[in-house]
Amino acid sequence: MYYSLAPIVGWLVLLGTCLFAWIKGAAPERFGAALLLAGTIAALLIQTTLPVHARTTPTLIGEGVLALGFLILAIRYAILWLGAAMILQGAQFSLHAFYLVMERERDFLFAVVTNLVTLAIILCILIGTIIAWRRQKAIAQA
Numbered sequence: 001m002y003y004s005l006a007p008i009v010g011w012l013v014l015l016g017t018c019l020f021a022w023i024k025g026a027a028p029e030r031f032g033a034a035l036l037l038a039g040t041i042a043a044l045l046i047q048t049t050l051p052v053h054a055r056t057t058p059t060l061i062g063e064g065v066l067a068l069g070f071l072i073l074a075i076r077y078a079i080l081w082l083g084a085a086m087i088l089q090g091a092q093f094s095l096h097a098f099y100l101v102m103e104r105e106r107d108f109l110f111a112v113v114t115n116l117v118t119l120a121i122i123l124c125i126l127i128g129t130i131i132a133w134r135r136q137k138a139i140a141q142a
Contacts, residue, residue, distance in 0.1 A: 010115070010118075010119075013119075013122060014036070014037065014040060014118075014122055015037075017033065017122050017125055017126050017129075018033040018034070018036065018037045018125075020126070020129055021033035021125050021126075021128075021129040022034075024129055024130075024132070024133040024136075025128065025129040025132050025133065026132040026135075026136070027077075028073060028076075028077040028079055028082060028128065028132070029125060029128050029129045029132050031073055032070070032073055032081075032082060032085060032124075032125050032128065033125050033129075035066065035069045035070065035073070036066070036085075036121060036122070036125065039062060039063075039065070039066040039069075040118075042062050043059065043062055046058045046059055046062065047059075056096075056099075056100055057100075059096060060093070060096045060097060060100055063089070063092055063093040063096050064093050066089050066092075066093075067086060067089040067090045067092070067093045070082060070085045070086035070089050071086050073086075074086045079128060081124045081125070081127055081128035081131075082124075082128070084120075084124050085121045085124040085125065088117050088120050088121050088124070089117070089121060091117060092113075092114065092117045092118075095110065095113055095114070095117075
């Protein structure tokens with residue numbers, strides 16, 4: 001399915017971060033990691049099962065649902081990393097909407113921005129998990 005090492009490394013980073021968040025994080029980190037993993041799996045299913053001409057709208061809907069999920073989590077928990085993840089996912093949704101409205105083919109810029117946004121969201125979850133883990137350690141020592 002993959003012809004280069006980069007997507008495999010990306011999946012390993014995503015899965016490793018989600019596992020770390022699930023084991024060491026609190027509820028916001030677990031929900032955020034589960035949300036990102038579910039959105040990524042949904043995007044993979046869209047890309048592998050639907051014909052090329054039918055992928056745009058489901059992908060846009062998936063990006064919107066993921067942004068809405070991060071918005072709900074950010075409102076519920078009021079944590080800075082969740083706000084950053086929500087803004088990043090909103091930017092990703094805007095990129096998809098721009099390409100849809102302008103009827104542009106997905107190009108190198110689209111791929112680079114999509115990958116950078118995904119890595120930034122993974123980094124947000126990782127930072128949030130480390131902060132929550134350290135907070136739990138400090139509470140346990142006190």
